[in-house]
Amino acid sequence: LFGMSFLGNHSNYIAFLIAPIYALFPHPLTLVMLKVLSSVTGGFILYRIAKEKLSGLWGNIFMLMFFLLPANYLIIPHEFDFESLAVAPLLLMYYFMQKRRFVPFIISAVIVASMKENLPLVLVAFGIYEIFSEKNEKWKWGGVPILIGTAVFCLNFFVIIPSIRQAFASVGN
Numbered sequence: 120l121f122g123m124s125f126l127g128n129h130s131n132y133i134a135f136l137i138a139p140i141y142a143l144f145p146h147p148l149t150l151v152m153l154k155v156l157s158s159v160t161g162g163f164i165l166y167r168i169a170k171e172k173l174s175g176l177w178g179n180i181f182m183l184m185f186f187l188l189p190a191n192y193l194i195i196p197h198e199f200d201f202e203s204l205a206v207a208p209l210l211l212m213y214y215f216m217q218k219r220r221f222v223p224f225i226i227s228a229v230i231v232a233s234m235k236e237n238l239p240l241v242l243v244a245f246g247i248y249e250i251f252s253e254k255n256e257k258w259k260w261g262g263v264p265i266l267i268g269t270a271v272f273c274l275n276f277f278v279i280i281p282s283i284r285q286a287f288a289s290v291g292n
Contacts, residue, residue: 128280129201129235129236130233130235130236130275130279130280131201131233131234131235132233132234133201133204133230133233133234134201136233137150137153137204140153147199150199151195151199153204154194154195154199154203154204155195156207157203157204157205157206157207157208158186158191158192158194158195158203158206158207160206160207161185161191161206161207161209161210162182162185162186162191163182164207164210164211164214165181165182165185165210166178166179166181166182167214168181168210168213168214168217169181169182191206194206201234201235202234202235202238204234205231205234205235205238208227208230208231208234209227209231209241211223211227212224212227212228212231212242212245213245215227216245216249216260219254219256219260221259221260224260225263225267228242228245228264228267228268229267232267232268232271236272236275236276236280237272239267239268239269239270239271239272239275240268240272241268242264242265242267242268242271243264243265243268243269243272245264245268246260246261246262246263246264246265246266246268247261247265248261249261249264250262250265
């Protein structure tokens with residue numbers, strides 16, 4: 120678009136993971152189904168969180184509220200954007216943080232950071248939240264997301280995106 124690689128505009132590295140799925144099912148509805156899958160999975164994760172913290176009834180209520188929130192149900196009929204796939208990994212990050220399962224938390228965090236160049240800042244926010252919480256291992260659960268989020272954000276904005284833009288600018292001349 121505009122003579123530039125899409126990675127020179129946005130760092131949607133998740134596209135490399137989606138490409139094989141799209142190669143198997145090369146249809147626009149494949150992308151819609153991925154959005155639906157992320158949204159439904161996100162609703163289920165929220166249900167699990169609420170069920171474990173409150174009760175099964177509250178889990179159902181929270182899940183229903185999640186699906187009735189316009190920001191959640193309106194991502195489905197609109198055009199595809201990589202942020203719409205972040206619903207499930209973001210809720211998985213929170214779920215694994217609550218369960219204190221560090222490796223799945225980091226895997227979810229890396230997936231979130233690969234969605235778009237601004238989403239690593241969400242990792243930073245998770246880390247700040249954890250540092251100010253009253254839980255153990257604050258620096259592990261707070262410091263690592265802050266470091267990963269800051270590193271990926273800076274790498275995207277100050278190295279990768281400018282390099283790709285410059286490479287395509289020199290090709291166009």
